[in-house]
Amino acid sequence: MKGHKVFVSLHYSMLPIKGSSLDTYNVLSLSHITKFYPGVVALNDISLSFAAGEVHAIVGENGAGKSTFIKTITGAIKPDKGEITLQHDTFPCITPNIARTHGIECIYQEFNLIDALSAAENICYGKRMGKLVNQKEMNKIAQDVFNQFGIDIDPGTPVRELSSAQKQIVEISKAITKSPRILILDEPTASLTVSEIEILMKIIAQMKAYGATIIYISHRLEEIFEVSDRVSVLRDGKYITTLKTKETDRPELIKYMVGRELSEAYPKRKTEQGDVALELRNLTGNGVKNISLKAYNNEVLGVAGLVGAGRTEIMKVVFGAEHRQWGKVLVNGKEVNIKTPKDAMEYGIGLIPEDRKLEGCFLMESISWNIVYNVIRKISRFLKIDSRKEKEIAESYFNRLRIKAPSLEQKVLNLSGGNQQKVVVAKALAADTSIIIFDEPTRGIDVGAKHEIYELMNELCQEGKCIIMITSDMEELLGMSDRIVVFAEQQMAGELTKENFSQEAILELASGGRKGKKAEVVQ
Amino acid sequence: MSFKQSMSKILRDYIMYLVLVVLIIIFAITTGGTFLNPQNLINVVNQNVYLLIIGVGITFIMLSGGLDLSIGYQVSTIAVVMGLMAKSGSNTLLIILVGFALGIFLGTVNGAIYARLKVFPFMITLATQYILNGVTYLLSNSKTFRTFTPGFKFLGGYNITFRLASGNLTFPIGIIVMILIIMLGAFILNKTYFGRNIYALGSNPEAVALSGVNLAKMRVLVFSVAGVFVALGSIMCAGRIGASSSGTGIGAEFTVMAGAMLGGIKMGGGGGKMNNMVVGMLIIGLLNNGMNLMNLNQYWQYVAMGIVLLLAITLDTLQTEATEKRAKLVAGQPPAEE
Numbered sequence: 139m140k141g142h143k144v145f146v147s148l149h150y151s152m153l154p155i156k157g158s159s160l161d162t163y164n165v166l167s168l169s170h171i172t173k174f175y176p177g178v179v180a181l182n183d184i185s186l187s188f189a190a191g192e193v194h195a196i197v198g199e200n201g202a203g204k205s206t207f208i209k210t211i212t213g214a215i216k217p218d219k220g221e222i223t224l225q226h227d228t229f230p231c232i233t234p235n236i237a238r239t240h241g242i243e244c245i246y247q248e249f250n251l252i253d254a255l256s257a258a259e260n261i262c263y264g265k266r267m268g269k270l271v272n273q274k275e276m277n278k279i280a281q282d283v284f285n286q287f288g289i290d291i292d293p294g295t296p297v298r299e300l301s302s303a304q305k306q307i308v309e310i311s312k313a314i315t316k317s318p319r320i321l322i323l324d325e326p327t328a329s330l331t332v333s334e335i336e337i338l339m340k341i342i343a344q345m346k347a348y349g350a351t352i353i354y355i356s357h358r359l360e361e362i363f364e365v366s367d368r369v370s371v372l373r374d375g376k377y378i379t380t381l382k383t384k385e386t387d388r389p390e391l392i393k394y395m396v397g398r399e400l401s402e403a404y405p406k407r408k409t410e411q412g413d414v415a416l417e418l419r420n421l422t423g424n425g426v427k428n429i430s431l432k433a434y435n436n437e438v439l440g441v442a443g444l445v446g447a448g449r450t451e452i453m454k455v456v457f458g459a460e461h462r463q464w465g466k467v468l469v470n471g472k473e474v475n476i477k478t479p480k481d482a483m484e485y486g487i488g489l490i491p492e493d494r495k496l497e498g499c500f501l502m503e504s505i506s507w508n509i510v511y512n513v514i515r516k517i518s519r520f521l522k523i524d525s526r527k528e529k530e531i532a533e534s535y536f537n538r539l540r541i542k543a544p545s546l547e548q549k550v551l552n553l554s555g556g557n558q559q560k561v562v563v564a565k566a567l568a569a570d571t572s573i574i575i576f577d578e579p580t581r582g583i584d585v586g587a588k589h590e591i592y593e594l595m596n597e598l599c600q601e602g603k604c605i606i607m608i609t610s611d612m613e614e615l616l617g618m619s620d621r622i623v624v625f626a627e628q629q630m631a632g633e634l635t636k637e638n639f640s641q642e643a644i645l646e647l648a649s650g651g652r653k654g655k656k657a658e659v660v661q
Numbered sequence: 662m663s664f665k666q667s668m669s670k671i672l673r674d675y676i677m678y679l680v681l682v683v684l685i686i687i688f689a690i691t692t693g694g695t696f697l698n699p700q701n702l703i704n705v706v707n708q709n710v711y712l713l714i715i716g717v718g719i720t721f722i723m724l725s726g727g728l729d730l731s732i733g734y735q736v737s738t739i740a741v742v743m744g745l746m747a748k749s750g751s752n753t754l755l756i757i758l759v760g761f762a763l764g765i766f767l768g769t770v771n772g773a774i775y776a777r778l779k780v781f782p783f784m785i786t787l788a789t790q791y792i793l794n795g796v797t798y799l800l801s802n803s804k805t806f807r808t809f810t811p812g813f814k815f816l817g818g819y820n821i822t823f824r825l826a827s828g829n830l831t832f833p834i835g836i837i838v839m840i841l842i843i844m845l846g847a848f849i850l851n852k853t854y855f856g857r858n859i860y861a862l863g864s865n866p867e868a869v870a871l872s873g874v875n876l877a878k879m880r881v882l883v884f885s886v887a888g889v890f891v892a893l894g895s896i897m898c899a900g901r902i903g904a905s906s907s908g909t910g911i912g913a914e915f916t917v918m919a920g921a922m923l924g925g926i927k928m929g930g931g932g933g934k935m936n937n938m939v940v941g942m943l944i945i946g947l948l949n950n951g952m953n954l955m956n957l958n959q960y961w962q963y964v965a966m967g968i969v970l971l972l973a974i975t976l977d978t979l980q981t982e983a984t985e986k987r988a989k990l991v992a993g994q995p996p997a998e999e
Contacts, residue, residue, distance in 0.1 A: 459871055480873035489871060497871050500864040502932055511861065512872050514854050521853045569873075 164223075165190045165351050166320055171210055171220035173375075180206045181217065184377040186370055188320070193342060193352040195366035195383070197359070199395055199645065200445050200610040203375040204355050205247070208322050211353070212244045213237040241319035245309050245326055251297045257304075258293035261312045283311040287337050302329040314341065321345065322353040327361060328446065339365055357444045359388055359649045371395055389642070392649075396612070396641035404617035405589070407596040411620070412436040414471060415604035416456070416487070416573050421465035423455040424448075426628045428465070433573070433604050438595060440619030441608040442644050448628035449608045450492050453575050457489045458482040469573070483512065488571030490562055492578045492608075498562040499550050506532035506546040508561050512569035535564035540590060556587020563594065573604045580614060592618060612641055626650035673980055677924050677940045684944060688951035695954055700830055709946040710835040711736075711817070711901070711910070713939065715894035716917045717846035718768075718887030720938045723921055724850070725883045726863040726930030727775065729914060730786040732891055734793035735767045736910025739895040741797045743813075744806025744905040753812040761892045767793070768888025769881060776877035797907040805906040809899065817900020835897055842893065847935040849886075859883060863930020919966070920945045923973045944969075 164187040173181040181203050188194050198204050209215040210222070213232040222229050224240045232242075251260050258273075258280035280293035284307075291304055300308065306329045313321060323342075327335045342352055342365055354366055362369055363383060371378040371394040378394050412435030421429045426448035433439040441449045454460040456467055458476040466473050469485045476482045479489075491497035499508050509532045510517065517527040532546050539560045543553055550561055559579070566574060576595070580588040595605055595618065609615050615622060622634045624647035631647040672679075688696040695701065715732060722729050739760050746756045771789055775782045816838055820831040850856040858879050861869045870876045894913070899905040917938075918928075924941025926933030948969065952962045 457871070478873065478875065479871055480875070483873045491868075491871060496865070497867045500861055500868060502864045503860060507857070507860075511857065514857050518854045521849075521855070523852055523854060523857070525852075565872075 163190050164188065165225060166211065167223040168210070169221055169223070171207075171217045171222070173206055173210065173215065173217045178375075180375050181210070182375045183220075184372070184375075185220075186377060186380070188351045188353060190319075190351055191346055191349045192367045193346055193354055193365050195354045195356070195362040195369040196372060197355075197357075197362060197369060197391065197395060198372035199612060201374075202372040202395075204372055205324065206375075207372065208244060208324060208353065208355065211237070211320075211322060212242060241317070242322070243313040243316055243318035243320070244322040245313050245324060247324045247328065249302075249305050249309060251305060251308060251312075253298040254296060256294045256296055257291055257300065257308045260297055260308055261293075261315055263312070265316070279315055280311065283315055286341065287311075287334070289334070289337075303331060303334060306330055307334065310338065310341075314345065318350060320351045320353065322355075324355045325357065326354075327356060327358065335361075357649050359391060362391075363388070388646075392642050392645050396645055404614075405593050405596055407599055409436040409599050409620075412602060412604075415469070416606070417466075417468040417471075418452075418456065419466040419468070421452060421455060421462065421467060423462040423465075424451040424460040426452040426455070426625075429625075429630055431623050431630070431633070433606050435572075435602050435604045436599055437620045438599060438605045438607055438618050440615045440622040441606060441625065442615055442622050442648060443625030443631070444648050445610060447625040447648065449625050450577055451628070452625075453489065453577060453606070453608065456482070457487060457575065459489075483569050483571065486570065486572040488566035488569060488574045490559075490566055490574065490576045490579060492581070494555075494558055494562045499558060499565065501551040502549060504547045504549055505536065505541065505543055505553075505561055508550055509535050509564045509568055512565055531568055535568055539564050539594060554584070554587070556583035556590070559583055559587070559591065560594075563591070567598075571603075573606070574598065575606045575608070577608045578610065579607060580609075580611065588614075612644070615644070616641070624648050676976070677937070677944065681940060681944055681947070684947055684951065688947065688954070692951065692954045696951055701950070701954075703830075703832060703836070705946050705950045706836055706839075706943075707833045707901070708950075709942055710833070710839045711894040711898035712913055712917055712920075713839050713942050714842050714897055715891055715910075715913055716921060716938045716942055717842055717935065718890030718894075719914065719917045720846065720921055720926060720933070720935060721850075721859055721883055721887050721890075723918070723926050723928065724863050724930055724933060725859045725880070726866065727880070727883065728782050728786065728918075728928070729768075729771060729884070729887070730783065731767075731771065731790035731793055732914035732917075733911040734790050734797060735764065735888070735891050736895040736898065736913055737797045737905075737907050738767065738793050738800075739763050739892055740899045740905035740909040741801045741806070741907060743896070743899060744809075745800060747808045747810065747813065748806055753810045756813060757896060760896050761889060764888040764890075764892025764895065765885050766888070768884040768886070768891065772881035772884025775884070776880040801907045803907065805904050807904045809903060809905075813896075814900045814903055817897040818903060833901075835901060838897065842890070843935060843939060846890070850935055855882070855886070860930075863927075863932075916945065917942065919970055922977075923970060925977065927977075941973075 167187040169185045171181050171184045172179070184203075184207065196204055196207065206215065210217050211232060213234040213236060216231040222232055224232070224236070229236060252263065255263070258276040261280045261283065262276040277293040284291050284293065287307055289304075289307060291300065291307070297305060297308060306326065310326065326338060330338065342354075346352060354362070356362060366383045368380055369383050369386070369391065370380040371391070373395060381391070414432050415435045416433040418429050418431050429452050431439070443449050451460070455462050456476070458478045458481050462476075467476055468474065469487070474481075474485050476485065476487075482489075495501060500511070506528065510528050513531065514523055514528075517524045517531070529546070536546055541553075541557050541560045541564070543557060550558055553561065579591055579595070583591070595607070599605055607615075607618060616639050619639075620636060622639065622644065624631045624634070624644055626648050627650060631650050634643060685696075715736065719729065719732065742763055743756050743760050746759060771782065771786055774785050774789075778785065817835050818833070819835075820833050823830045823832065850859065858869070858874060861872075861874070862876075862879060862883065866876060869879070895910060898910055902909075920942035921933070921938040922928060922941065923944055924933070924937035924939065926937050926941075945966070948966065949962060952965065957965075
């Protein structure tokens with residue numbers, strides 16, 4: 139590889155040379171950082187330091203506070219308490235401007251590129267290069283970095299025409315051409331193939347050698363062991379510990395990540411596993427491959443996995459909202475051909491979507507309007523909706539689900555998150571469903587409402603319905619499920635029966651590392 | 662709900678009626694009573710009959726989150742085709758049937774392209790607007806058609822004359838047709854499966870798709886149904902004037918969209934009722950008429966219209982912001998200081 143010098147800039151000469159008392163030179167120190175969001179403490183009194191020339195990994199489960207934590211470093215959010223020391227200056231909070239002048243660059247999980255501009259223009263966005271746009275110079279800079287990656291992207295290609303792996307490389311290139319002193323990478327390998335990951339690892343090693351600090355976030359523990367010098371663990375917004383990567387191993391790390399006490403009591407239910415209600419055989423589509431599983435009546439099947447593991451994606455295929463590439467879906471033992479959500483609903487499958495505001499309900503309409511939406515055709519005579527029946531159905535679900543609102547005519551917009559969720563559930567139940575897929579059923583709702591949702595799931599279970607519950611909440615997963623299937627990297631990673639439930643076992647399967655990922659990414 | 666809250670809700674829901682009343686009072690005073698002459702008021706409504714009928718269709722499209730810029734030219738295309746048929750001596754019933762068929766066809770084409778390409782219909786209907794504009798001139802050769810039969814002109818142009826002590830009062834039956842059509846539109850919106858889906862489309866298309874409704878089909882259907890009202894509007898317009906040309910109905914879409922927005926129908930979907938469109942259109946009609954009676958220069962009338970529209974949008978935004986602000990308020994009171 140040639141042209142490595144592109145990353146070297148004068149900035150780095152100001153930093154200590156590699157090997158000189160690295161442990162004592164902290165480039166960035168955070169002390170007692172606390173951030174509240176309504177109802178939760180996202181970051182709870184976190185103190186952590188980062189040294190020059192180290193790769194410092196941060197690990198934690200879904201919702202441990204990793205993303206919020208890095209956002210305090212980049213200035214995207216303002217902590218409520220604590221202070222941050224950058225080099226020799228101490229700030230109560232970092233602003234995006236301070237971050238920029240101190241050489242902090244971050245590559246977020248989501249792309250922050252301008253689709254309409256070319257790869258080169260994106261890479262050089264925000265750089266001052268003379269008075270006018272210098273297309274030649276920009277293309278040269280971009281081409282140099284791409285050569286580093288050994289990757290063939292035309293710098294003039296608009297970003298919208300790039301694949302997600304290519305976008306990720308543009309994103310990384312954009313950050314490293316600014317010669318950052320602190321580079322934050324949030325799940326940088328999620329869309330890269332093995333060979334591209336190897337190049338990224340080399341670039342990280344190189345930047346480290348020049349004295350830059352790399353903060354590396356990944357759920358793939360194998361990568362953490364490969365690339366990092368130290369690793370810090372967060373759990374539930376709290377700082378747990380920092381370990382030298384060489385002195386620890388995978389089981390120990392997992393133990394720190396999950397060491398949570400299962401405090402909340404979950405309502406008990408006594409049900410015997412019924413017949414197979416839904417079976418998937420090698421179901422493939424929407425980017426997820428060869429999923430085989432069985433879900434039974436009278437049972438809650440928990441679906442575990444890290445965010446982006448393909449759980450929601452495959453359920454959308456089951457529900458007919460996304461295209462099925464191959465594989466079979468069987469309902470009550472019979473193979474069915476589901477092409478649209480309408481077909482799925484005719485087979486008795488209901489979906490409570492992950493994002494209730496975006497996909498689940500009609501915020502501007504009333505509670506009864508929402509509840510009967512799926513069945514208005516059935517309760518219409520000729521063209522006119524039978525308003526008596528409408529009221530009957532809406533009232534029965536309103537009472538059964540104990541929706542708290544002054545009247546059925548209340549707009550859903552004005553309800554609390556928990557009650558909105560109940561409306562979405564009522565809407566699915568009204569369509570006479572027997573297989574109900576709950577996607578993150580209790581996200582963003584308060585404890586009392588959560589409990590009511592759990593009780594409702596138990597009731598449904600006892601009635602003989604089949605419940606599939608996708609959740610990122612470990613307690614809920616262990617507390618509510620009869621069986622658990624674990625997804626990792628858009629594939630099935632394993633299945634656990636109740637005797638084998640443990641946080642460690644789930645996390646071990648969910649952070650399966652790179653082994654399942656092959657270079658044959660479908661674009 | 663406290664008294665203050667319920668008052669503010671009433672004010673929010675009926676503010677445009679209040680504006681209408683205030684306008685009527687202002688014009689009654691400034692025109693020295695001419696404005697309040699029943700014949701004048703009937704005329705104002707009659708001039709807007711075809712716009713209000715088209716408005717029912719446009720309301721459907723707007724509530725479903727869509728937009729159609731080509732409606733004015735759809736009206737003129739339909740009018741010209743009917744004029745051509747009348748000239749060649751076709752049967753009146755056949756002419757009317759072809760008018761409706763053409764309206765449904767044009768709406769369906771717009772809707773189908775929108776449903777397939779999934780881009781905001783602004784672009785699509787801008788393109789079809791140009792196409793239709795060309796087509797009407799090609800068909801009409803810039804001529805005006807005046808050979809409509811009395812049967813054709815009946816719906817749009819027949820007047821009932823009442824002999825009153827104060828003089829004759831003519832009442833066009835077009836107004837009755839219009840009222841019936843508006844009632845039909847309101848019924849479709851509020852009471853039918855299709856009406857539900859119009860609101861659902863405008864409110865949350867993602868949720869519609871996940872609820873087992875064929876999103877594309879529903880989008881096409883909204884445009885097709887709107888085409889029925891556009892065709893009827895065209896028939897009424899040609900019938901009232903007794904003639905049709907390439908200029909018939911041009912600009913109708915902007916007048917009606919302005920009226921609908923003025924009345925409180927949200928661009929991009931998500932809220933509003935049929936009466937919002939009606940009251941907005943009446944305000945526009947009365948404004949024009951009042952200013953005419955005041956002998957105000959036509960150009961000043963445009964300026965006034967623009968200002969009224971801007972005020973309406975500002976008012977709507979302020980109300981929305983206030984609602985959002987209220988939704989974020991937490992119940993209770995601050996704890997006592999220690």
